[in-house]
Amino acid sequence: MPDAGPEATEARLVDHLVELRARLLRAIAGLLLVLLGLLPFANRLYGWLATPLLEKLPPGGQLIAVEVASPFFAPLKLAFFVALLATMPWLLYQAWAFVAPGLYRHERRLAAPLLATAVGLFYAGCAFAFWLVLPMVFRFLVMVAPEGVAMMTDINAYLDFVLVVVLAFGLCFQLPVALVVASALGLVTPAQLREARGYAIVGVFIVAAVITPPDVVSQLMLAIPMCLLYEAGIIAAGWVRPRREA
Structure with missing residues (x-):
């Protein structure tokens, strides 16, 4: 009887590729569906996003569009970003459903x-x-503007600035998860994390200084939560480590 090993392996590979294709199509379909639902409200979304800055500007302050197509592309870009955030659980579920059986x-x-x-x-x-850091950042930037200088930001530049800050804070808040994963993989131990606490605090303040705008308040508003999240990561790593060793 001929060996069916290669044929079975090829069949399983084809099944995995078909499953991957189905998961990708479902993920993209969900993202596009939410994006299409948000497109009619793209300008409203941008108006809502501009609120933290507009509230801090003096009377008559406004955003401007330097490029001709900016009034169209900036809200569209924001709608895509919001759709991506809104469908993140669905996208991650599709990825999880594909890898979980293995x-x-x-x-x-x-x-x-x-x-x-x-x-x-x-x-x-x-x-x-968005709700705590950016209002304080814009208040600081408006206060330090030289006298006689009207702060009129381009809508694309403002959108990029806000997205960078928001994404940076979202990624920095992943610190406990990263520590737990490192501990579960055996790369570090909770004792090593406690011993490196001083170095971690210095590193946190350096990261906060690089990511945030040049004001002390926003740097502290990132550094302090990250220090607290580091402690939470140590506690969670200590809970995961014994289970891994068992």
């Missing part, structure tokens, strides 16, 4: 809560940046 039970038991925590922390970081 994981061991204990790996699924650890990965599922980590994935949910990562999404929640990312949303928390983005909300923290």
Whole structure:
């Protein structure tokens, strides 16, 4: 009887590729569906995004469009970003549904809560940046503007600035998840994380100084939560480590 090994392997590979294609199509379809629903409200979304700056500008202050097509492309870009954020749980679920069957039970038991925590922390970081950090940043920038200089920012430049700050805070809030993953993989131990606390605090303040605008308040508003998240990561790593060793 001929060996069916290669044929079976090829069949499994084809099944995986078909499954991957289906998951990608579902993910893209969900993203496009939300994007199409947001397009009629793109200008309203941009008006809402501009609120933290417009509220801090003196009377008559406004945003401007330097490029001819900016009034069209800037709201469209924002609508795509909002759609991406809104469908992130759906996109991650499709990725999880594809890889989960190949994981061991204990790996699924650890990965599922980590994935949910990562999404929640990312949303928390983005909300923290938009509602707390950006208003204080814009207040500082308006205060330090030289006398006689009218602050009139291009809508594309403003959008890029806000997206960078929001995404940076969302990614920095992933620190506990990164520590737990490193501990679960055996790269570090909770004891090593506690010993490196001083170096971590210095690194956090350096990262905050690089990411945030040049004012002390916004740097502290990123550094202090990251220090607290580092401590939370140590606690969570200590809970995961014994289970891994067992």
